[in-house]
Amino acid sequence: MSLRVRFFPLMLGLLLALAAAGPAMAQTGTISGQVVSSAEQPLSNVQVSISALDLSVGTDNAGRYTLADVPAGTYTVEARRLGYQPTRSEVTIAAGQTVTLNLTMAVRAVALDEVVVTGQGSEISRRRLSTNVSVINEEMLRAQPSARLDQVLQAGLPSVQVRMASGQPGSTSIMRGRGPVSASQASTPVIYVDGVRVDNLNSQAEISMGQATGTQTSAIADIPIENIERIEYIPGGAATTLYGSDAANGVLQIFTSRGSPGPAQMTFETELGYEAANRAYFHFPQTVDLLYQNGFTQRHRLSGRGGSENVTYSFSGSVLDREGFRIANNASRQYQGRMGLNADLAEGFRYEGSFAYGWNHYERSRDGNLGNYTPLWLLEGARIGALGFNNNLAEASPQEMTDLRTFLVRAEALQNRQIRVQRVQTSHGIRWEPRSDLNFRALIGVDNRNSTEEAIATNEFLIHTRVVAPGTDDRGSIDRYDRNFLGLTLELGGQHRGDFGPFSVITNAGSQLFREDDKQAQRSAQNVRDGSLTVRGAGVTTADDFFQSLVNYGVYAQQNWGYEDRYFVELGLRADGNTAFGDEIGFQYYPKFGLVWDLTAEEFFEFGTLGEWFNEMRFRANYGVAGNFPPAFSRDRTVVFNSYLGEQAVGFGNPGDPLLGPEKTYTSEFGADLAVWDGRLSLEANVYSARTLDALFAAPSPPSTGEGTQIRNVGEIQNSGMELQLGAQLYQGSTVTVSMNASLNTLNNEVTDAGGTSAFPITGHSAGTIQSVIEEGQPVGVLRGNKATFGPDGTIESVEAIAHLGNPLPDRFGTLGMTMGYGQNLRVNMSADWQTGAQMHSFNRQFRYLHGLHDPLLPAAMMEQSRGANWLRMTDQFVEDTDFLKIRNLSVQYTVPQQLAQRIARGIDVGFSIQNVGGWWTSSFNPESDYSGAQSQGAATVGGFNYASDPSPRSFLTNIQVRF
């Protein structure tokens, strides 16, 4: 029987079983009304309930609800919705009477009791969850204008560290929550947009222009971020168990707007400004004068929303044009649009859909370890002397600087490296609510990303940059890399809410299937004459391709039991099959278990001393398993066909492993949520311990076998830490309000068992220089290289090879934010993040030593020694602590008073913001410029290498938003 034949009946059976559940309803009277926001906008999807009667119903697109069959009496009606403060109202109803109860909900400031979407698209009150969820709402998104998702998250997620590897547009980042749980896979969380799993490749593709030692392109950079209403992040562990074999790094869910009933409301927004390099990040300020500029940037956006009682819509489109902060090869342009639609198809049936399109164009510059003309290496690494200029820019004469600038301007003009990306994302779902306590959801969605990377090196460029001799006409080259990613997500799920006396039970069950197809191709030409932009007709042409495909199919079920709204128990299980699993691996199971004790609901709390002090007090504990599936096809033993001298030549391919399965992370977590002083001070604390067993190690086979690297389930990795999040309303006057938030996360990471494999590198250079390696007893990605011991005379006495030089993972990190409001119209925001305890290596510094510059951090005697013979013998000297506190965003938003604005519009907002403002750091270089390249597609990296990489630019932006 095929897997298909077995899988779908299983899904169907599960759903029918769910549909049969649930008690019948009683009938007596009716409460109906409308729920609106503080801004008097109708709110759909609000849960309106009477907990005493176990009655619950959702509002329609017009915010309307009807609670039928209500026995006579006095009740508390409660309304809850994502991102809004729950509201309660008392109502008395007589038999046969219909009472109208309209409710108004305010946006939450401190989100301790909101409704969140966790576990495959089903809404649940956060109060019932034993795991924590971080949320970025629309208001927070507006406060931090940004062109890409990971930058938005940088200071917005309190327990996730996001590091932008480079200031080049579209480049990769490192995103990491509860430490690197894998030694072979990137730490990037899986990303869902409107329930559809999207391409989250945050490293070089298998075939691509980027390489492990230079800037690589990220698929996260071009996820359309238009029309986002809300972002939720759940850390890996019990919270992500229901996502199965793909969720050990956590899950990021993006929800887009689908509008609300009412007349069309249009918004036009213009953002103008410029980007500049921060001089503090460079060794030579002259580098900024030579290579950087103030690059103009503009973005224009038109959005709208509205709808009727049955159909609502929302759309947003923008164009972004950046000149770039480099004098050339840094520009980018982006067109994005997204529309969302909700429609009531029939009673109980609702269609929910969204469609997005993005077109992106980025320019690229050579950087990192690309060699030859790599301008940042030439300048900051003092290598420019090799081309006949003064190595030491600080001592260069005005004439030398003019000559160098002339050389660089021409070289930059001759560079030609481009990336183009088109992306289509769409999600379509039908929600069916046959009863108020039961709903089903069917969803289908696609993410299609098409990218082309192109590097053209003309003979003129190579001659000008002294790579080939003048007169050369046959060394021009063209490289084009195409990648087509198609991801398909299908989901069928349902939720039932039932109450049995003091017990309330929420049951979720469903099934999910996703497929990924990744097709890549390279077209290259050498011996190309200048001016030719096509490989056709070139002296030598070559091609390559890569194809991988996989399907993951799983079923899941979860129950959340509540007793008197104060004790909750969660039980869940997901079972997954995956085409990447070995032949001898069947379905894989991921269980979870959680407990919650909400003291706030206890009588002794409400009427005791605790209640006088605390508004919220909740304790949580959970245990859960989440996985990472292995790369497609790595289970198979294959041969590889090569062309060699024009003939087929076969060789060993993948060694294969029939026992290949997912690595599984087992997480235990304890947490507490506290709020005091009317919720003005809130604290969320989590302590977790996550153990990855059967960790996938891409360890080489023993050399004697003659075989290559085979990814195997052999290792064990331990992560543990604490997450503290503090929110405080510091001052709340009649006109001025000041609030702040801060987070502190600790991280202990160790490869506890290497499964008999020898230490192997994941990034870096050769063993004699510096590498980031996987080694038993050490943190993932520990830096290794030569460590020198100096004698009394200050010269090298001995050298320890492959010594441990530092840990690129911080042991503490967090965020810091502050918001100040003045009246209803002025709002000032600041967000920052920080880390301590990490180290990083600076090749720029090491090269400056090699190339003859004075280094005050080295023993003075080493200035007189042979630099060529010694520079790599003391690599430890170039590894530095990288503690930092960086202000990511500073913004001021002003809402023009209504009486002034209404003459021309419904409302006008103006704002000013600075991104990447600056900060404090302990290293002699920017602790974040990090080429960080994973060595293969989707592979693990923790960074740690500062080497000829652009820092993120500082942006000064003004914006005006006009609402019609």
Place this chain on the structure above:
Amino acid sequence: MTNRMQTLEPIHTNRTGRMRYALNRLILVLAVVAVAGCDFLDPTEITNPTVTEEDFTNLPNAARTWAHGTERQLAITVNTLTVHAEVASDNMFNNRTLINRTFDIPQMDPTDASVVAMQREVQRLRAMANDGLNVVIPADPDATDEHRARMHFYRGYAHMAAGEYFVALPAEGNGPAEAPGVHMASALQDLQQAVSLSSDATLQNSARLFMARVHYRQGNLSEAVSMAEQVRGSTPMLLRQVQYDQADGPTNTLQFALYDSGQDEFQPLPRLDFLFPKYWSVSAADQSPINIAKGEETFLIVAEAQIAQSNLGGARSTLIELLGVVEQRPTAMVMDNAQARGRTGGTWIYPNRSEVLVAASPDDEPRAGLVLDRQSGPVEIPYISGTSVTEEMINAAGSEGELLEVLYLMRQEIFVGEGRRMVDLGIRVGIALEEAEANPNIDTGSNLLQAQIPSWIPGNYGMNSFDYQDGDPVAVIHHNLTREIVQNRTSEMVLPFH
């Protein structure tokens, strides 16, 4: 009929009814689409685009394709051994970081990726030849004796390399560490089989030359001379090369390091400057081959045996005859003005003018003609074999030691860039820790993980160091390692006939 019509055409009395009808149709359409699209959703329809090993052996002409693939692996193995052995000798110094730098010290740690790469490629060649003989050829009805001969030739080369370059290596996957002698014995068996099965004269003579080399390295004087004389008598100009492929790889790393990079990656010892670039490209499509068997070696083996037997006159005659062979090898005019000889930020500034003399050590007389002036036009390069040794030098070598020094200088110059000098210096690579950690038959604390670096090899980059500054008339090399190994010729690590 009426009932059926009513079923098919319901009367929609209100909006909800119409919507339900539309919804039913929508679900029907979705169901049809889902069924039609099932192949896309069916996990069993996921197909690996790469051929599995099992499927390959059933393909036609599998033996021929496998043999060519093993030839490609030979090219990879030779390239890996050569580039690292050249760094781990006094032939060349690595100025940059793309290729191993610690071998220059020399330092060969069991954790070094280059140590791993050298043995992995040797073992892969052996394993591929093994699979060819045991899996692919038996399954292919069109396999010939020539295919079998080639497999034995490749496996023989792999065992010979294991016996020459390494302290010890396993002879099978996860097998125990075997001493060089075990590998050499296996090499002889395979090479003899190759000679017997093949009718290709170049393959047969190359195999005989390798057998001579194996016997030479084992100190089997009479067998080495006998085998060398067979080749010398029939094909003194024997040349077997491995080819490199610019378009599809593998490429010749030394060509990149010596020429294509244009960044002074590798720089030759000043006394060898006239032999470089041994590998270069005229057009972007060019990849230079590497010589793995040359008739010259038979003369060198015979001459060294003659010296060992105190037949200095005979040895002189053989070496003078060898000069004639070298003279007959082709040369090429190469434009090499991109080489700045360390003037683009290298460790040392190398002499780059033809008037500069080079002394092999502070005790040696400076010699002229060893440095070429590369900036004034193309230079003439003996890319198969070249030597600065003259008939006069051979005749002037009166003692056994002096003649051996001339002979080993000729070996250095004739084999430069071919990965042979490291072995002549007595250096051998140890077993990689990666092997020991995964292989239950090898202990991670074993002495066999340590490289063999003889005491006469100077540390701290001493093999490559010299005194010279721009404008100096003479460059003085710090250590004449040819003299060192001749003086230590009774050691088992060098000069096998002594």
